[in-house]
Each structure stands twice: as C-alpha cells, then as structure tokens.
Amino acid sequence: MKRILILGAGTAGTMMANHLHKELSPNQWEIDIIDEQEEHYYQPGYLFLPFDIYEPEDIIKPIRDFIPHGVNLLIEKIDRIVPREQYVQMENGDRLRYDILIIATGTKIAPEETEGMQGEEWKKSVFDFYTFNGSLDLRNKLREWQGGRLVVHVTEMPIKCPVAPLEFAFLADSYFKNKHIRDKVEITYVTPLSGAFTKPKATTALQHLLDEKHIHVETDFAIERVDNENKMIVDYGGREIPFDLLVTVPTNKGDDLIARSGLGDDLNFVPTDKGTLQSKAWQNIFVLGDATNIAASKAVSVAHFEAEILTENIKRFIAGEPLNAEFDGHANCFVETGNGKALLIDFNYTHEPVEGTFPLPGVGPLRLLKESRLNHMGKLAFRWIYWNMLLKGTHIPFVSTHMQEAGKEFA
Amino acid sequence: MDRNIAGVTIQVNEEGYLTNFAQWNTAIGDALAAEADLALTPRHWEVLNYLQTEFKNDSPLSIRKIGKSGVVDIKEFYQLFPTAPLKTASKIAGIPKPASCI
Known part of the structure; x- marks a missing residue:
C-alpha cells in the first residue's frame, strides 16, 4: 500500500482529498490529510464579517464534513517535513511515511514583521481582517466607532486575495453611508504599489469608483513602522499617514513548518513549478494554493483550477509519465x-x-x-x-480550468 | 509600443516599463537611469543585478525583502533610487513594476 499525505485541510487540501479519492484505487493508495484545527473557515467571509453582512456561523463548519469517507483525517500538529527520508515528523513524535506529499499549508499574516504593528494600539485602533479573530474584533470595533480617519493599508506583496483590501475600502464607504456617518469618516487607501489599480485596463475601467466613493489613495508607501504614540504609519522615505482606525493587511508568509523543513523562500513560500505545481526541490512533493511561491493570485479560484490540473499530474506521476505544464495562472x-x-x-x-x-x-x-x-x-x-x-471537487459548469480568450475585449 | 533608446528599438508598456526583458542591456539601463536623473554607480548596478536575478527566479519583490537581501539596506536603497525606489529601480532594470491582480 502506498501513501499520499496532504498537509493542510483548507480549501486547496480539501479539494485535493476529494479529487484523489475519486481518481485513485483504494487498494493501492492510502490518502491521509492532516490539519491542526477542527474547523474549516470560509476565508472570503472575513471581508463581510466586519460589516455585519455575515455572522460567524456562516463561515465556520467542521473540516470532517468535507473530507470523503475513505480518506483519513488527522487533527494533529506537524513539526516538519523530512523530504530526504520521505516522512513527516509530527509534534507528538509520530513519523508519517509518504510516497507522494502534497503541501497545502496556506499563508498566514505576520504582523511581527513590521515594527510597532502589534504595539499598544493593536486591537484598540490597529486591526487586521485576514484572520477570523481579527475580522470579528474589527466588527465589534466598527459597531461602536463614531468616525475619524480610517486608513486601509497593505504592508507588502504578495498577499492573499490582493483585491480584498480595496473591497474593504469600498464596503466601508457603504457601511458608513448606511450608518449616516459617512461625512464623519475619511477613508484613505495606502498601498506599496503604484496605485490602487496597477493594470492599465482595470485602471481605466475602475478609477471612477475611487472618486465616487471619496477614497483617497496613497501609493508607493513602504511601511517602516507603526507609531503607536502618535497613531500614524511611517514609511522608509519618512512619509507619515495619521489614523484613528488602521485596518492593515500585514506581511503574508507561508507556514512556519515550511521554514522548519527548509523548504521555503524568505517568506516561507515553497518554490514551485508554475505550470506543473511540482516542487522545485523534490519530485514527489507537490504544492498548491496559497503555499506556493508562484505568481498567481492567492485565491479560492486559483486553488480550484490548480487542484484540477494537479490531480491529472499526480496520476501521471504515479504512472511514470511526464507532467503537464498546464496551469496558466487562471x-x-x-x-x-x-x-x-x-x-x-x-x-x-x-x-x-x-x-x-x-x-x-x-x-x-x-x-x-x-x-x-x-x-x-x-x-x-x-x-x-x-x-x-x-470543496467537494465538483466541476463548475461552463467555467473552464484554463482562461478562455473568447468573449473578452483584449484590444 | 515601440520606443527608441540607446540606439535600439525596444517594446515598453504605457508607463515605459520594458515588456520583454530579453531586449534589455546595460546601455538601455544607463539611458533609462538618465531619464530618471540618475547616474548609475557600481552600487546601483549591484542592486539592479539582484533585482534582475530575483525576477528571473519568478520571485516577487518588495522593499522589505530587498532590505533583508544582504545586498543593500533600505536606507541606502532610498538614497540610490529616491522617492519610489522599487518602481524606479525596476524600470531601469528592465523588469515589470510590482503589480496587483487588477
């Protein structure tokens, strides 16, 4: 009996468990999936929770409900991967041997990377919405907030769902309008990039949204520190932006276990072939979802398209056939x-x-x-x-794995 | 779109960034730097070479990452390429500016 180990039962890992369960013979392959927590969080919901559009129960369900019968779910902490000897060392001392390893350990925020971000004002006037708790704490803050300078801030790229902070600014505009305090709120969007939009077509089509919603944009802001005393963010060029409420997207990093395993880049993302999704270092390790270093967006749809392609590639790998370099970043x-x-x-x-x-x-x-x-x-x-x-790996009708060029205005 | 610089024709996008890194050479780098009022020193070139290597490895660049690279600290990076250093240096190095999905 051979074994496929999937690390991480989030979006990408759960999809892979469902795909592989359908495709591989249970007489030849044991499939195990490991996660350290019992619950699956619908992360796109973190955008809506602060504005009372979703409730916590809308976005949390047991992981077990989405893992097919026949796939073993282990709720345990992973210490590290030992690729040379093909096993995963668990914190409880167990060693899990694998023939094929799939890394789907996602990305986490790392506010500690920025000086002062977790200082005095953290959770008082400095919040994140990329974690369940951060999003919930921010909801409670917004419920009582009377207005002032709201600064929506991106620390550095890459981040999960690059467009989410902009959506947050748009939704904040609506939220304060509905509360009849929009005139008491200044919204500033602060980005390390050259604009809120960085692609020419999107800039042309969408710039008007920022004007209509009176969202002020500060570009090319490379944050050095959060000044808790004076409640402002300061960049390496000395630029200062004051806030009454800072909603920041901290640096995103891959899981620490990737660093402990010596498998990551400087942000703990795993160097991965952008077409085949095979790890660059080890042939029998594959990576998908937010855990990779590829230049595709860290988003549910990307994990979905990747899972379809990776399933084919794992079947090819098992059969000893060359992998398809098919993923187009869709x-x-x-x-x-x-x-x-x-x-x-x-x-x-x-x-x-x-x-x-x-x-x-x-x-x-x-x-x-x-x-x-x-x-x-x-x-x-x-x-x-x-x-x-x-999550169950069902193909979505009419939506193809590769991006279609028909029906689009490229000219 | 095409543009002529340093005696050759290269393809650039609306904002003047090269769209094909293979067309880049050091003379183009010098010419693009001159347009940004910069005269490139060996220190500039060390940084530019680092950015190009990271680009070839498909590794996304950020100011913090450059600060941790051991090649240059962030203060010096700002001194070498003032105001918006990553954007300016990327343009001179012939690589795309850091971008989001939209």
Whole structure:
C-alpha cells in the first residue's frame, strides 16, 4: 500500500482529498490529510464579517464534513517535513511515511514583521481582517466607532486575495453611508504599489469608483513602522499617514513548518513549478494554493483550477509519465464594490483583467470588469458554491480550468 | 509600443516599463537611469543585478525583502533610487513594476 499525505485541510487540501479519492484505487493508495484545527473557515467571509453582512456561523463548519469517507483525517500538529527520508515528523513524535506529499499549508499574516504593528494600539485602533479573530474584533470595533480617519493599508506583496483590501475600502464607504456617518469618516487607501489599480485596463475601467466613493489613495508607501504614540504609519522615505482606525493587511508568509523543513523562500513560500505545481526541490512533493511561491493570485479560484490540473499530474506521476505544464495562472474573482454591487474579473499569468462577458462568450450573463447587482448576487452565491461544490471537487459548469480568450475585449 | 533608446528599438508598456526583458542591456539601463536623473554607480548596478536575478527566479519583490537581501539596506536603497525606489529601480532594470491582480 502506498501513501499520499496532504498537509493542510483548507480549501486547496480539501479539494485535493476529494479529487484523489475519486481518481485513485483504494487498494493501492492510502490518502491521509492532516490539519491542526477542527474547523474549516470560509476565508472570503472575513471581508463581510466586519460589516455585519455575515455572522460567524456562516463561515465556520467542521473540516470532517468535507473530507470523503475513505480518506483519513488527522487533527494533529506537524513539526516538519523530512523530504530526504520521505516522512513527516509530527509534534507528538509520530513519523508519517509518504510516497507522494502534497503541501497545502496556506499563508498566514505576520504582523511581527513590521515594527510597532502589534504595539499598544493593536486591537484598540490597529486591526487586521485576514484572520477570523481579527475580522470579528474589527466588527465589534466598527459597531461602536463614531468616525475619524480610517486608513486601509497593505504592508507588502504578495498577499492573499490582493483585491480584498480595496473591497474593504469600498464596503466601508457603504457601511458608513448606511450608518449616516459617512461625512464623519475619511477613508484613505495606502498601498506599496503604484496605485490602487496597477493594470492599465482595470485602471481605466475602475478609477471612477475611487472618486465616487471619496477614497483617497496613497501609493508607493513602504511601511517602516507603526507609531503607536502618535497613531500614524511611517514609511522608509519618512512619509507619515495619521489614523484613528488602521485596518492593515500585514506581511503574508507561508507556514512556519515550511521554514522548519527548509523548504521555503524568505517568506516561507515553497518554490514551485508554475505550470506543473511540482516542487522545485523534490519530485514527489507537490504544492498548491496559497503555499506556493508562484505568481498567481492567492485565491479560492486559483486553488480550484490548480487542484484540477494537479490531480491529472499526480496520476501521471504515479504512472511514470511526464507532467503537464498546464496551469496558466487562471483566476476568476468577484470584487465587491459596495452598495450591493460587484465586479467580476477573469485573468491569468499573461492576460490582465479586461471587459467582456462570462462564462459564455458574447452571452454572459455576467459582465467582466463592470459593476452590477448580478455580480454581487454572484459573490453571495459563491459561498453556497464553495461549501457545496468547490470543496467537494465538483466541476463548475461552463467555467473552464484554463482562461478562455473568447468573449473578452483584449484590444 | 515601440520606443527608441540607446540606439535600439525596444517594446515598453504605457508607463515605459520594458515588456520583454530579453531586449534589455546595460546601455538601455544607463539611458533609462538618465531619464530618471540618475547616474548609475557600481552600487546601483549591484542592486539592479539582484533585482534582475530575483525576477528571473519568478520571485516577487518588495522593499522589505530587498532590505533583508544582504545586498543593500533600505536606507541606502532610498538614497540610490529616491522617492519610489522599487518602481524606479525596476524600470531601469528592465523588469515589470510590482503589480496587483487588477
């Protein structure tokens, strides 16, 4: 009996467990999946929790409900991977041998990377929304906040769901309007990049959103520290931005176990072939989802498309056939713009998001890179699709693994 | 779009960043630096070479990462390429500016 070990039962790992369970013979392959916690969190929900759009129970379910019978789920802490000897060392002392290892350990925030971020004001006027607790604490803060300078801040790239902080700023505009205190709130969006939008087509199509919502943008801001005493963020060039409420996306890093295993880059992301999803260091280690270092977005849709391609590649690897370098970086994401509207974007390694129709070329019904109520309904419906189809590895009708060029306005 | 610089034709995007790193050479680097009012010293070149190596490894760049690289500290990086150092240095190095998905 041979064994596939999947590290991490989040979005990507759970999808792989479901795919491989369908594809591999149970007489030849044992499939084990390991996670350190009992609950699966619907992370896209962290964007909605602070604004009282979702409740905690909307976004937490037991991991066990999504792991197929026949796949062993272990709730244990992992110490490290020992690739040379093909085993995973558990904290409890167990050694789990593997023939094939799939790393799906995701990404975490690392506020400790920025001086002062976890200082006096942390959880008082400095919050994150990339963790369940951070998002919940921020909800409680927003419920009582009377207004002032709201600064929405991105520390450095890459981050999970690069568009989420911008969505946060859009939703904040709506939230304060609905509370009739929008005139008491200044919203500033602070980015290390050259703009809130960095791609030419998206900038042309979407710049007006920032103006309409009176969101002030500060670009090229490389944060050095959070000044807790004077409540401001300071960048390496000496620029200072004061805040009454700072909502920051801290540095994102891969799991510490990757560092302990000597498998990561300087941010603990695993160097991975961007087409095949095989690790660059070890042939029998594959990586998907947020844990990789590839230049695709860290997003559910990316994990979904990767899982379909990786399943094929693992079958090929087992059969001794060459791997397909097929992953094209495809991502497909709804972007909340507030006031009950959203955008849809579809892009890959080589094509920036453009206008057009989706998923059926020329038909839609969804319009790309345009605000609409239908797209917002799509974003809310996505939660149902996530729990009921995506995690279980069900193919989504009409949505192909590779990005389609038909129906899009590239010119 | 095409543009002529340092005696050759290269492809650049709307903001003047090279779209094909293979077309880059040191003369182009010097010319792009001159447009940013910079005269490149050996220290500039050490940093530019580091950025190009990271780009070839598909490794995303950030100011913090450059500060930890051992090649240059962040203070000096700002002195070498003032105001928005990563953007300026990327353009001169012939690599794309750091970007988000939209």
